[in-house]
Amino acid sequence: MSRLFVARNPRVAARNLDGEMMIMSGRDSTLFTLNKTATILWQAADGTTSLDEIVEHRICTEFAVEPAEALQDAETLARELASHEILQISEQPITQAAPLPESRAGESR
């Protein structure tokens, strides 16, 4: 399986409120609330860290899951987020990831 790189789409608006990540598509104004796994994936999606590294260092350390199974689930999740244009996916590193929201007391943008 080839390595995948994921990047936050700069064309969305995102806020993390008390651990709840909400993202609005700039394309059609659809509002998404990410679950914990999707939030970790989205936050780690800097375009240069591969998906398998994200799974190994961010997801497997958070949840008691088998790495192979976790990678498969993460790829499915990443493709779903990409279908809503929240994430970008490529087999090459992506240089234009959206910056992570700034942290503020109780929330971040």
Add this chain to the structure above:
Amino acid sequence: MPELTTEVERLSLVIEIGGMPVRVNTTDADFLILLQNRYSGFLSESDHAEVEFDVDLTNAASADPYADVQVSYGHGLWSLTRGDFRAEWEPALRSGRIRQSANPYSIDAVLRIVHTLVLARQGGFLMHSASAIRNGKAFLFAGVSGAGKTTISRLAPPDATLLTDEISYVRKQGGGYVAFGTPFTGELAKLGENVSAPIGALYLLAQGPENRIDAVAPGEAARSLLANVLFFAKDEELVQSTFYSAFEFASRVPVSRLTFVPDSRVWELIG
């Protein structure tokens, strides 16, 4: 040599909602009277206008007010269309044109859209909610159709000033938010008062067996707010502005759930 052109008298009025004067020009005296009646209480004598629209009246036969609204931007021009109107607005020139039949509903829709576009760049928005002023503060009551906006408005005591029973006008001012009265009515069909006040609270309406106010988690507050904000344009920049404005509002204005039975005692909890 005979005169080949005829001078057409231009009639106009200024409709000022939320402190933003919009001049409307027409050549039809009956339409002008219709507008004067429709926006009574929101007419201004101001010479200044943030936006100026020329209205071209067309045949009503092609009108379809139930068609979807389309709002797009390109080459410095906003294009607003629905079955019953076509409008263009060029912000740089502060001018635009509306083609519609002689009815108040089409221009009402154009005004709502224009106000949402202007407010989106200023941190404000229009929201599906009733609103009223009591004891110097404005209180907003948000909910979808049937949630109780009209009911809570109808139950308002004499010392409450109704701003709207349907569409609230929220403007960011300084470190807080101010609600303005609007002529945009719901089932109550009563224009709001053309006054404003700092917003004291936003209540998410629910009808239940008792009157009570419950705290709402920040995430739910922001989600509910976004679900009730009016937004028409498929424009990424404005979508993002509105999204962040909703979070900003929810972080500065107390948001609670107001469960109420339909009688006037619910207002004992407000203000």
